[in-house]
Amino acid sequence: EVQLVESGGGLVQPGGSLRLSCAASEFPFSKYWMHWVRQAPGKGLVWVSRMNSDGSSISYADSVKGRITISRDNAKNTLNLQMNSLRAEDTAVYYCVRESFYAMDVWGQGTTVTVSS
Amino acid sequence: QSALAQPASVSGSPGQSITISCTGTSSDVGSYNLVSWYQQHPGKAPKLMIYEVSKRPSGVSSRFSGSKSGNTASLTISGLQAEDEADYYCCSYAGSSTPYVFGTGTKVTVL
Numbered sequence: 125e126v127q128l129v130e131s132g133g134g135l136v137q138p139g140g141s142l143r144l145s146c147a148a149s150e151f152p153f154s155k156y157w158m159h160w161v162r163q164a165p166g167k168g169l170v171w172v173s174r175m176n177s178d179g180s181s182i183s184y185a186d187s188v189k190g191r192i193t194i195s196r197d198n199a200k201n202t203l204n205l206q207m208n209s210l211r212a213e214d215t216a217v218y219y220c221v222r223e224s225f226y227a228m229d230v231w232g233q234g235t236t237v238t239v240s241s
Numbered sequence: 242q243s244a245l246a247q248p249a250s251v252s253g254s255p256g257q258s259i260t261i262s263c264t265g266t267s268s269d270v271g272s273y274n275l276v277s278w279y280q281q282h283p284g285k286a287p288k289l290m291i292y293e294v295s296k297r298p299s300g301v302s303s304r305f306s307g308s309k310s311g312n313t314a315s316l317t318i319s320g321l322q323a324e325d326e327a328d329y330y331c332c333s334y335a336g337s338s339t340p341y342v343f344g345t346g347t348k349v350t351v352l
Contacts, residue, residue, distance in 0.1 A: 169332075174341070183337070186339065226273075227275075227277035227332075228287075228332070231287055
């Protein structure tokens, strides 16, 4: 079964850092563009970042630019999100997502990040 | 990039049809036939229902259909069923710098 499993979420103080990971299985991970999408409590979906299949092209939402870094390890079928200088407004469930035909066709179950003192 | 505009809620009785609109701009919805729709039940991850405006992934019911006119895309659910009660989000490709923008979301209630 095609699967994405996120990990690394938790409680962090404002200004702190967190590294999220996403393990992909049962599909050729190295051929797909991958995304992170987040959802604050009770709010809608917000696109965060995208990386192309070989890691040479990256995009970020303006709200996270300069504070968040997306990366991938195609040998380990893993997508990562390094988050620094975290703010209360970064509190959300973070989803790892696969892109296909300019749509997001496979979603992980999400990992929760809470930024609070 | 501002979120695409969706109605906050839409409701219908079982068996009826409902339509959810998704209004963007000439920089996103209006420029690309790359609108997708997602269904999200409470506490669950979103599920892709429509891609490239009107295409259905394998396994998605034919009761779900999509269309687009100008800067507005639409999702129609025909023969509404209780299991269709969920939140629905549209999403559009918006170019290479900020490639994707989601809609504000619509809560569908089956009366």
